[in-house]
Amino acid sequence: MTNEEHEALLEAVRVSSADWVPGHTSLTDLEPEERRLRLGYNPGPDEPSLQQREKRATARAMMEAALIADAPAPPVDVDWRSVDGQNYVTSIKDQGPCGSCVAFGTTATMESRIRILQKAPLSASNGSALPDLSEAHLFYCGNQAADRCVSGWWVQPALAFATSTGVVPAACFPYRSDKQDCILCDNWQSMTTKVDSWQQITSATAMKQWLATKGPLITCFSEYADFYAYTEGVYTYTTGEREGGHCVSCVGYDERKQAWLCKNSWGTRWGLDGFFWIAYGQCGIDAMMWGIESFATIYTPPTRRRAVAH
Amino acid sequence: MTVLVTDVDRSSTVSVPLSEEVVLELEENPTTGYRWTIETTGDAVKELASTYTPSPAAGIGGGGRRIVRFLATRPGTTSIRAALRRPWEQPDRSINQYAITITVAGAVDDE
Numbered sequence: 001m002t003n004e005e006h007e008a009l010l011e012a013v014r015v016s017s018a019d020w021v022p023g024h025t026s027l028t029d030l031e032p033e034e035r036r037l038r039l040g041y042n043p044g045p046d047e048p049s050l051q052q053r054e055k056r057a058t059a060r061a062m063m064e065a066a067l068i069a070d071a072p073a074p075p076v077d078v079d080w081r082s083v084d085g086q087n088y089v090t091s092i093k094d095q096g097p098c099g100s101c102v103a104f105g106t107t108a109t110m111e112s113r114i115r116i117l118q119k120a121p122l123s124a125s126n127g128s129a130l131p132d133l134s135e136a137h138l139f140y141c142g143n144q145a146a147d148r149c150v151s152g153w154w155v156q157p158a159l160a161f162a163t164s165t166g167v168v169p170a171a172c173f174p175y176r177s178d179k180q181d182c183i184l185c186d187n188w189q190s191m192t193t194k195v196d197s198w199q200q201i202t203s204a205t206a207m208k209q210w211l212a213t214k215g216p217l218i219t220c221f222s223e224y225a226d227f228y229a230y231t232e233g234v235y236t237y238t239t240g241e242r243e244g245g246h247c248v249s250c251v252g253y254d255e256r257k258q259a260w261l262c263k264n265s266w267g268t269r270w271g272l273d274g275f276f277w278i279a280y281g282q283c284g285i286d287a288m289m290w291g292i293e294s295f296a297t298i299y300t301p302p303t304r305r306r307a308v309a310h
Numbered sequence: 311m312t313v314l315v316t317d318v319d320r321s322s323t324v325s326v327p328l329s330e331e332v333v334l335e336l337e338e339n340p341t342t343g344y345r346w347t348i349e350t351t352g353d354a355v356k357e358l359a360s361t362y363t364p365s366p367a368a369g370i371g372g373g374g375r376r377i378v379r380f381l382a383t384r385p386g387t388t389s390i391r392a393a394l395r396r397p398w399e400q401p402d403r404s405i406n407q408y409a410i411t412i413t414v415a416g417a418v419d420d421e
Contacts, residue, residue, distance in 0.1 A: 097344045097394070097405055099371035150339065150365070152372030220370050223341050225362070228397055243340040243362055245370035266343040270398055 074208035079252035079261055080112055080216055081275075086121035088112050088215065089251050090132055092274030094267035096177025098149035101247040102220075103139035104265035106158045107132075107167060108249035109218045113292045114193065116215040129300055131169035133193060138167050139175075141182035149179050155218055155247065155290055159198050166192025169299065194296040202288045204280065208253055210291045217289035219262070220247040224283065228270075234259040234277040250289060251275070260285055315410055323411040331358075332380040332412055336392065338362060339373030343396040344405065346376045352388035354414040355380040385416035 080088045090111045095104050111133055120126045142161030145151040161167075172185040185191075201207050201217065210217060225240025234257050252261035259277040262285075268274045278285050312331045315324055326332055332355060336346055340362060350357065358381050364374035380390070389411050395404035 095342060097339060097342045099339050099341060099368075099373055101341060101371040102369070145369075150337070150373045151367070152341075152369035154369050225340070228340070228343055228345070241362055242364070244364045244368060244372055244374065246341045247370045266396070270343060270396070 071209045071213065074205070074212045076256065077252065077254040078208070078211045079254075080116075080211075081251065083121075087123060088115045088121050089249075089263060090115075090122070092263065092268045093135065093175075093265050094177075095135070095175075095265040098139075098177040098179065099152040100135060100139040100149065100175075100177070101265055102153040102155055102158050103135040103142075105218045105220070105247035105249050106155065106162060107135050107138060108263050108265070109216045109290075110162065110167065110193065110195065110292055112216045112249070112251065113214070114295065114298055117295070118298065129303070131171060131299070131301060133167045134170045134173040134175065136170075136173045136175040136180055137182075137184065137188075138162065140173075140180045141165070141184070147179075149177070152245070155220060156200075159195060159218075159290060159292075162193075162195040163198070163296075164194075166194035166297065166299075168192055169301070191299050191301075192297065193299045195292055196294040196296040198290055198292045200288055200290050204286050207250075207286060207289050210289075211250065211253060214291060214293070216249045216251045216263070217291045218247065219250045219260075219285055219289040220245050221278070221283040221285040222246075230271050230276055232272055234279050236279045236282050250285075317408070319410055320408055321410070323413055325413045325415060326355075326382045328382050328385060328414055328416065330382050332382065334376075334378040334380070334390065334392075334410070336376050336378075336394075336408060337373060338376040338394070339371075341371050341373070343398075344394050345397070346378075346392045346394050346408075347397070348378055349391045349393075350380075350388050351391075352386060354382060354384055354386035354388040355390075355412050356383045380412070382412070382414040385414050387414070388412045 090108065093104055095101055114130060115121060118130065120130055138158060138161060139148060139153065142158060143153045168184060168188045168191045172188050172191055201210060207217060223243050223246040224237050225243055226238050227235065249263045250260050251263050253259065254261065257277060259279050262276055262278060264271060264274055264276060266274065280286060312333055313324060313326045314333050314335065316335050338346055348357065348360065358379040360376065360378045362374060362376050365372055368374065389409065392408040393401065393404035394406035395401065
């Protein structure tokens, strides 16, 4: 970059009131072609183009700004296991040794959102009418990878499957962790719960507002070697290697703890009966989360009528 | 030279020269809570390091490989046993076991 180009850039930043300061760096002195070679991200065949990503990011930022401006300040704490004494969080599940956490985080979030929309907490008279959803359907039918349990998955394709195909009740395709084939029960098409709309949220304030008003969120984070040893308290990274990405359902937060409350899928013997607190900003936990706004269909099994003797 | 042992060497006996390194590589997915715990019986080899390498192509929840390096420190035999389990669960709840015997030959030059 020549001095003239640098001066022009300084002026452009000043005029636009942008909050960053340009300077000479190791990259600005490179030829344009060499500089382009150092740009990392290249969207895959099924991903939006760079231009589409920019448009979506701008629209999303505006939407989030509107959401934050219109909504009241989020409360000090939220815990969907106890809202007005009612529990909207379904039981802790166990993914076993299969890398299916994306499916577990997604179905857990769907289950809670359905219960909140239907005003059907677990203990209510209508609480048992809503079935838990099939992580197996989402993971073993929605994930097209050859070795799904080893390769893991991503949240957006999981939500896309939950939107286009939907997810059947767990009883229609019970989950096992030993690399199942996609084999569903008879008439499964009539038993699906389909997502209608969902949002990706990238601001912590918007995440808290969503949690306070709409329900849990899907979230993913970098898992380090010390995480498995968590038993209680607020987790912060202390030591060990980064071992990969993990996905869970965020079911609350507490401003006094400065932490998110999450539902894991490692059974009830781990952590706080399967749940954990993680400090704001730790391990990318709040870099982005996904919320489910509405459903196109919510499957409720037909009520069995008791036979009456005459 | 390094001697590499993997899942295909399960339950076998492998002979290595003195002072050689033995590298044990096993598939692992710690994002599920399951990881290999290693135990050795005998002092022919000494564990140097245990590291985990995620697969670069893995998505969220994807796995990788546990790599445990041993050094053949003296002539004799060492049994290496590995169990894939969650550390907070009982040891008998492991879902996979691996065993290998390492025989370290004596150094001829010492005679």
